[in-house]
Amino acid sequence: MALLGGSMAFAGADDAVPAYLDERLPIEQRVEDALARMTREEKVALCHAQGKFSSAGVPRLGIPELWMSDGPHGVRAEVNWNDWGYANWANDYSTAFPALTALAATWNPQMAALYGRNIGEEARYREKDVLLGPGVNIYRTPLNGRNFEYMGEDPYLAGEMAVPYIQELQKNGVAACVKHFALNNQETWRGNVDVRVSDRALYEIYLPAFKKAVTEGKTWSIMGAYNQYDGQHACHNSRLLCDILRGEWGFDGAVISDWGGTHDTRQAALNGLDIEMGTYTNGLTSESEFTCDDYYLANPYLKMLESGELPDSSVNAKAANVLRLIFRTAMNSGAPRGSLDFAKHYAAAKRIADESIVLLKNDGLLPLRPDRYKRVLVVGENAVRNLTEGGGSSELKVKDMFTPLDALKEVYAEVLYAPGYKSGRPIYDGEELVAQDVLDSLRREAVAMAKDVDAVIFIGGLNKNGFQDTEGTDRREYSLPWGQDRIIEELCDANPNVVVANVTGNAYSMPWIGKVPAVMQSWYLGTMIGPAMADAISGKVNPSGKMPYSIPRRLEDCAAHSFGPEAYPGVESSGPRQEYREDILVGYRWHDTKSIPALFPFGHGLSYTKFEYGKPTASAKEMTDGAPLVVRIPITNAGGVEGSEVVQLYVSDLKSTLPRPLKELKGFSKISLKPGETGEVEFRILPEHLRYFDDAAHQWVAEPGKFMLLIGSSSTDIHAKVPFTYK
Numbered sequence: 001m002a003l004l005g006g007s008m009a010f011a012g013a014d015d016a017v018p019a020y021l022d023e024r025l026p027i028e029q030r031v032e033d034a035l036a037r038m039t040r041e042e043k044v045a046l047c048h049a050q051g052k053f054s055s056a057g058v059p060r061l062g063i064p065e066l067w068m069s070d071g072p073h074g075v076r077a078e079v080n081w082n083d084w085g086y087a088n089w090a091n092d093y094s095t096a097f098p099a100l101t102a103l104a105a106t107w108n109p110q111m112a113a114l115y116g117r118n119i120g121e122e123a124r125y126r127e128k129d130v131l132l133g134p135g136v137n138i139y140r141t142p143l144n145g146r147n148f149e150y151m152g153e154d155p156y157l158a159g160e161m162a163v164p165y166i167q168e169l170q171k172n173g174v175a176a177c178v179k180h181f182a183l184n185n186q187e188t189w190r191g192n193v194d195v196r197v198s199d200r201a202l203y204e205i206y207l208p209a210f211k212k213a214v215t216e217g218k219t220w221s222i223m224g225a226y227n228q229y230d231g232q233h234a235c236h237n238s239r240l241l242c243d244i245l246r247g248e249w250g251f252d253g254a255v256i257s258d259w260g261g262t263h264d265t266r267q268a269a270l271n272g273l274d275i276e277m278g279t280y281t282n283g284l285t286s287e288s289e290f291t292c293d294d295y296y297l298a299n300p301y302l303k304m305l306e307s308g309e310l311p312d313s314s315v316n317a318k319a320a321n322v323l324r325l326i327f328r329t330a331m332n333s334g335a336p337r338g339s340l341d342f343a344k345h346y347a348a349a350k351r352i353a354d355e356s357i358v359l360l361k362n363d364g365l366l367p368l369r370p371d372r373y374k375r376v377l378v379v380g381e382n383a384v385r386n387l388t389e390g391g392g393s394s395e396l397k398v399k400d401m402f403t404p405l406d407a408l409k410e411v412y413a414e415v416l417y418a419p420g421y422k423s424g425r426p427i428y429d430g431e432e433l434v435a436q437d438v439l440d441s442l443r444r445e446a447v448a449m450a451k452d453v454d455a456v457i458f459i460g461g462l463n464k465n466g467f468q469d470t471e472g473t474d475r476r477e478y479s480l481p482w483g484q485d486r487i488i489e490e491l492c493d494a495n496p497n498v499v500v501a502n503v504t505g506n507a508y509s510m511p512w513i514g515k516v517p518a519v520m521q522s523w524y525l526g527t528m529i530g531p532a533m534a535d536a537i538s539g540k541v542n543p544s545g546k547m548p549y550s551i552p553r554r555l556e557d558c559a560a561h562s563f564g565p566e567a568y569p570g571v572e573s574s575g576p577r578q579e580y581r582e583d584i585l586v587g588y589r590w591h592d593t594k595s596i597p598a599l600f601p602f603g604h605g606l607s608y609t610k611f612e613y614g615k616p617t618a619s620a621k622e623m624t625d626g627a628p629l630v631v632r633i634p635i636t637n638a639g640g641v642e643g644s645e646v647v648q649l650y651v652s653d654l655k656s657t658l659p660r661p662l663k664e665l666k667g668f669s670k671i672s673l674k675p676g677e678t679g680e681v682e683f684r685i686l687p688e689h690l691r692y693f694d695d696a697a698h699q700w701v702a703e704p705g706k707f708m709l710l711i712g713s714s715s716t717d718i719h720a721k722v723p724f725t726y727k
């Protein structure tokens with residue numbers, strides 16, 4: 001008899017294997033069997049942490065603990081049992097995969113699958129059961145310090161990318177923990193800001209990626225957010241967790257609180273939270289003397305169960321959800337063993353990074369061919385900085401970090417380097433100020449060197465210090481810090497061949513855009529940042545990334561910043577409160593509908609080759625519920641090098657009862673073509689792609705009438721239109 005996940009010691013006197021240990025049985029039967037054997041105390045013990053990153057199992061029954069780890073971009077180094085200090089192990093380093101913004105910028109679900117598969121192998125190798133990611137919060141404002149951990153401004157794109165990540169990760173027996181559910185779209189006041197948003201915006205913009213993660217990705221866990229929604233904290237919000245997540249979407253996994261996101265025993269007991277983590281911390285730095293037994297879902301909960309103030313049905317439901325999670329992960333004896341195969345994982349990280357870099361502007365300077373440009377000056381701190389350090393919980397301890405400067409030295413005959421500027425040393429609540437005379441002398445040094453080289457590559461941007469791209473704080477300004485705008489301008493005055501290749505996870509203003517011949521958007525690309533950037537700049541790799549968010553010209557052009565402080569960051573009224581006044585018009589939906597052009601639109605990204613869009617054909621002029629509309633369009637690589645194009649399909653509802661955005665992304669496909677080659681991209685349009693959410697009726701509606709399909713290479717660069725009628 002196969003006894004899986006346990007030993008004979010747990011078998012009954014008659015040697016029969018208890019049902020909960022028999023992995024051949026349906027999981028619900030095993031859950032019920034385990035529950036029937038457990039005491040109330042044992043059930044409560046499943047519902048809260050036992051240390052910083054683990055929760056207890058049921059030792060008496062041989063049911064193991066759950067071990068969790070940050071985060072979305074790699075497996076985090078081990079921290080101490082119950083404080084945030086690192087444990088300083090010698091073997092807890094990992095591959096830093098590109099940040100999720102970069103993954104979204106590939107617009108390639110195959111890259112998301114590759115990501116999930118490889119990060120899952122490392123997580124399993126490190127004996128983690130739950131990986132705290134991916135993050136799918138919507139990019140609402142470029143000031144959000146945590147946008148780099150999310151997948152951009154469009155719910156369709158974020159959802160399509162999250163699903164393969166989750167599926168491939170979980171094939172390793174490691175649960176995804178999709179975060180932060182929901183409406184955690186800023187770091188300012190993240191612990192208690194009370195978000196007010198219409199149902200329409202909630203369902204159309206902020207929930208769809210989570211929904212796909214649950215219904216298609218089948219994520220085994222989800223993390224509640226820090227903020228409040230409608231006056232109740234998201235970690236125990238009855239509407240989000242009971243009505244929507246479990247009621248409407250049928251989620252059968254475990255809801256894990258964000259670290260320190262639980263605030264009340266009764267609400268946590270009744271409103272859908274399963275595992276309480278990190279209470280009495282701010283999730284990053286603060287600690288307290290309390291032990292895990294003092295958590296809301298520990299002794300206080302047990303007491304209220306014993307006194308009958310709370311029903312046992314609440315703890316039975318939670319324990320069942322946690323057992324299901326344990327059976328799927330820690331007790332999944334069929335799962336692969338994992339690996340820390342750096343050659344393989346670095347190669348995967350590099351492929352993803354290669355496809356993510358976005359060529360924003362190119363007057364013909366790029367690619368910077370090494371045979372033509374021999375003496376090159378690299379300027380900027382991010383050319384040498386380890387950007388996997390800092391930024392909060394996504395920070396990683398890497399074994400290797402290949403910097404852009406080192407990689408560029410391998411490509412060009414002579415490479416000089418000048419920092420050009422200096423960011424302040426990180427301190428507790430931000431960074432130390434750098435004296436102006438220091439900044440001035442660094443700038444002058446770089447500009448003087450720029451006069452005497454064939455080309456200049458500026459690699460600046462933001463970093464992971466406080467108030468930059470980091471957890472816990474939002475950015476304070478839209479412009480680049482540390483005087484970078486002035487340096488870029490002066491470099492352009494000194495040398496005609498300046499490439500700006502900044503590393504950020506957010507949009508920033510570009511007052512110098514008219515002066516700079518070539519601009520590339522690079523990301524926190526992790527271990528392989530250097531080789532990926534060097535290959536894109538030199539032309540060894542042809543860039544194929546597209547922007548997962550719009551780059552507004554000015555901050556005021558961004559929807560969330562058009563309605564004053566009530567909309568962002570919120571105002572004080574017995575606690576911070578915020579109203580998403582822009583409603584459904586987030587990102588390009590705002591720019592398009594309000595005719596406020598972005599500097600670089602959502603979906604934008606150039607290539608070293610040229611793509612021509614042919615004439616589209618549609619399977620019908622009318623669409624009914626029974627049959628999808630199939631649209632095909634030929635794409636030709638009309639340039640001289642191989643390249644990939646992301647063909648994007650937007651739907652425009654020409655007349656509707658409720659106002660709608662001018663267009664919405666409902667399909668995309670990345671096609672790789674050799675010079676001269678023509679390929680075909682196919683889209684299948686279903687009624688669900690035509691729907692909007694009618695909040696009065698609380699239902700999705702596809703209204704019969706005229707629609708237009710817009711096919712293009714960005715949200716504004718539309719090459720083909722296909723009209724049709726929905727009956």
Ligand code: BGC
Pocket residue numbers: 070071132179258259282283284393
């Ligand atoms: C973050 C989560 C993270 C957790 C554990 C929190 O501060 O918001 O995203 O997974 O800490 O480190």
